[in-house]
Amino acid sequence: MSLTLLTYNIKNGGGDRLAAIARVITGERPDVVALQELCGTPQLGALTGMRQFVAGSWRGQPVGLLVARHLRVLAAGRVARPFFHAAAWVRIASPIGVITVISAHLCPYWGRLRQAEAGWLASFLRKGVLLGDLNTLDPWGEHAGELATLPEQYRRRHLNGREPDIRATALLARRGLVDVFRQCGTGPAPTVPTTQGGGHEFARLRLDYLWATRDVAARFTDCRVVTGGEAESGSDHYPLVGRAA
Template identity: 45%
Template sequence: MTLRLVTWNIKTGGSGGRLDAVVALLTRERPDIVALQELRDFQRHDHQRMREVAGTLGMTAVLAPSAFGQPVAVLVRPPLTITHRSAVRWRLHHAAAAVTVPTPAGPLTVVSTHLNPFRPYRRLREAYWLAHRYRAPLTLITGDLNSLDPQTGHSERLSRLPDLYRRRHLARDGGPDTRAIAAFQTAGFTDLWRTAGEGDGLTVPTSKGGGHEFSNAGMRLDYLLARPALAARATRARVIRGDEAEWASDHYPLAVTLDL
C-alpha cells in the first residue's frame, strides 16, 4: 500500500479568494491524507467551511479548534477509515488534530499541529509535550512547527530578517534556536527531509503569497517527523511548487510518500 500525505499552512483560512486555489491544488494532487493549519473560521457555524472543503475533496475531516490561535485539521480519503480521532487545544498556542487509520503495516497515527510562532521557549514546551504524547510506532507529527532544525546553519539566513521577526528564532545566547526540533529528535522522531527529501526543502516564503515576516531569507518551517518504524517507510518527500502553490499561501505545501 502506497500512501501520500500533504501538509500545508494555508494562511488565515485561505481568505481573500485563496481557498479555491488551495482546494484546486489538493484536488489535483489527490493525497490520501491532508494535514492543514491556519484554518481561520473553519469552526464557525458547526464547522461549515471545514465540511464544505472536505466534501469537495471527497475526504473525512477531523478539526481541532484553538483556544488562542487558529484551528488545524487532518483529512482522510476513503477507503481509509478513522479508528481514533482527537482534538487537542490545551498546552498549545494553536491546536493539534490527530487521527489513527488502519494500514497493512499497522495503525498509522497522523498529527497535524502548528507550534507557537512567537516564543521559542513555549515552542519547545509544545514540542516536548507532543513528542511524548504521541509515541506509537507508526506516528507522523507534521505541520508548521515554526522551528529551525539543529543540523543546518541558520545565522546567515536569520541576519536577513527584520529584528522583530528574527527574535522569534533566537535562543537566549543570541544564536539560532533549534530546541523544538531537537526535542522531537531526542524523543526518537526522524526528520523525513533528512532521509527522503528532494531539493532545498525551503517552505517559506512563497513567490507571490506574501510572508513579510520571512523577508527574503527562505526558511524550512514545515516538517514531517516520524517514529523510526515509519521513517523507514518514507520513500519521497518534496515541497510542492508552481501554479497555485506560489500564491495560495505564504507557505508551500509539503508532501511525502509512504510505503505501507
C-alpha cells in the same frame, strides 16, 4: 500500496484562495492532509472530497486533518494540552499499518513554548507521523545567514539568545522521531515564503515538517516541497508531501 501525506498552512483560513488551495492538495492525491490556520473553519473537506476533522484553539487558530474516504478512521481527537494554536490527531488503518497522524501548529513567537509543545507531541505520538507548521528551524542546518536578512521583530522569533532557536526540533530528534525530509527529501528545503502569497515576516526557511516514529519513518521513500503553479499564490507556505510504502 502506498500512503501519501501532506501538510499545508493555508494562511488565515484561505479566504478567496480556497479553491486554488483545494486544487494544490488534490493535485498531489494525498491520503491524509494536515492543515493549519483554519480560522473560520473552511470546508476543504467538501472541496477535496475528503473527510475533515478540526481541533479548535483557545487563543490561536484551529488546525485539522483531511482523510481520504478509502481509509478507515479508528479514532480522532485533539491533543489536550495548552497549545498556542492546537494539535489534531486521527488514528487510521493504512497500507503501512495502524498509525496516528498529528497536525500541529507550534507557537510562532516564543521558543520556550514551542519546546514545551514539541514535548507534548512527542509524548503523545507512539507510532505514526507528526506533520505541520512547527515555526522552528532544524537542528542540522546553517541558519544565521538567512536570519540576518529579517527585520529585528521577526528575527527574534527564531533566536535563542544570539543563536538560532532549534530547541523544539532538537527535542523531537532526542525523543527518537525522524525528520523525513532529512532522511529522503529531494529538491529545495525551504517551505516559506512563496513567491506570490505574501510572507514578509519570513526569510527562506524550512518551517513545515514531516516527522515520524522510527518504524514508520523507515517506510518513507520520498519527501518534497510542492512548488510551482497555484502553490506559489495559494498561501505564504508551500505544502510538504511525503510518500511511504
